[in-house]
Amino acid sequence: MNPIRVIVVDDSAFMRKMVTDILESDNRIQVIATARNGEECLLKVKKLHPDVVTLDVEMPKMDGISTLATIMNTNPLPVVMLSSVTSEGAAKTLQAISNGAVDFITKPSGSISLDINTIKDEIIQKVLAASQAQLTKTEHVKQEPNLQHVTGLHKKSMIVIGSSTGGPRALQSVLTNLPEDFITPILIAQHMPKGFTKSLADRLNLLSNVHVKEAMHGEIIKDKTAYIAPGGYHMKIRNVGIANAIELIDDSLGYLHKPSVDFLIESLAQINKVNKIAVILTGMGSDGSEGIKYLKEQDPSSLIVAESEESSIVYGMPKSAIKTNVVNYILHIQQIGQMVHTITKRLGGR
Structure with missing residues (x-):
């Protein structure tokens, strides 16, 4: 079985290194590249065709929300967002999920989380799950389900x-x-x-x-x-x-x-x-x-x-x-x- 090919995107060199090390500690995952911002991410996605991208929400030049939108419009693939727990970060993360991201990971202590290893298992499991995500949907066939056995016993x-x-x-x-x-x-x-x-x-x-x-x-x-x-x-x-x-x-x-x-x-x-x-x-x-x-x-x-x-x-x-x-x-x-x-x-x- 071929490993899951991942691109890690974060403006912090420390975070890129830590997330890469965490993912590569699992032999089912291979980090094929990292990127410092959205512009660099898009170039590497186009060139390398990864299976999954981990994408920081807050980045200079081109943030995670804009990067995600471009990925989903041009080359849809599973994206897992990394977010800080702030009211603004939460709102942007939910916007990203609504716009096509498969899931998100909460950084435990802000943009640069020195304790990122505390959520090592969560990061690995969410990337593994994302690799199995179904992004291309087939149109459903409209048919009326059989309701003959639906009978109410109560008023509410x-x-x-x-x-x-x-x-x-x-x-x-x-x-x-x-x-x-x-x-x-x-x-x-x-x-x-x-x-x-x-x-x-x-x-x-x-x-x-x-x-x-x-x-x-x-x-x-x-x-x-x-x-x-x-x-x-x-x-x-x-x-x-x-x-x-x-x-x-x-x-x-x-x-x-x-x-x-x-x-x-x-x-x-x-x-x-x-x-x-x-x-x-x-x-x-x-x-x-x-x-x-x-x-x-x-x-x-x-x-x-x-x-x-x-x-x-x-x-x-x-x-x-x-x-x-x-x-x-x-x-x-x-x-x-x-x-x-x-x-x-x-x-x-x-």
Whole structure:
């Protein structure tokens, strides 16, 4: 098997050296070149045709956002952004993800992170995942899913969505396809570190007909609202009398990811008197699979939707979900928003 060929782009010579050393410590990866800025990056991409580019957001001459736009317009390939955790850095990173970057890596202590080795495993895994990303999408065949078995048991419904690599773009597709009269509350676990989920929520809120916000501990879950779990916290749904509320938990609780899709779905399974819908979108790994199995065991009438391979940036999470044999619908990302709306209307409208 040929190694994954990577170009590392950063204006700091120290960071270029450190990221190169980290990547080349894995024999599956070969750094074929480095670049100091966007202009140099574009020349080397054109000449060397890498499999993956790691691209710093903030650079002189031509920054990462402009460089990414040119790459995606001229020679689309998997790009992983490196970003600092600042409000401006988070906003630019989410813009980059929306514009075609596969994923991002957070520098642990600013633009020049002397402690970059502390996230060595994350850098390697994200580059490996990016090399498997599907950037060229086929047009989906429009067909109406069979809804004959969708019957509402309760007056209200609740939706949970899990996503990881490629998730911000997938979430944008789902939420922007919801019509103005969509009411059902949505709770989202997107694998993302602290400092970025607020920017993601703010961005999606500007684009969507529903209100999108970063979830707060203790708040009552309201209709026509999508809640995104804050990075670094598990999100749980709990009943408080006649209402349902959000509980945020800092402890890892033994889950690999925080927020965990499994944990969120498992909490939905404990809520009574709502129709339950779980959606698994693009992402690396298998988070969500145990959750949907548990949900079906607790409530066989719950409905499970998984994103199809043809539209997933990374097919790991949906593929793992489908293998559980509890998924009811496998849909192209462009179908999912309208589909959940159709389901909730059929279940009773809320």
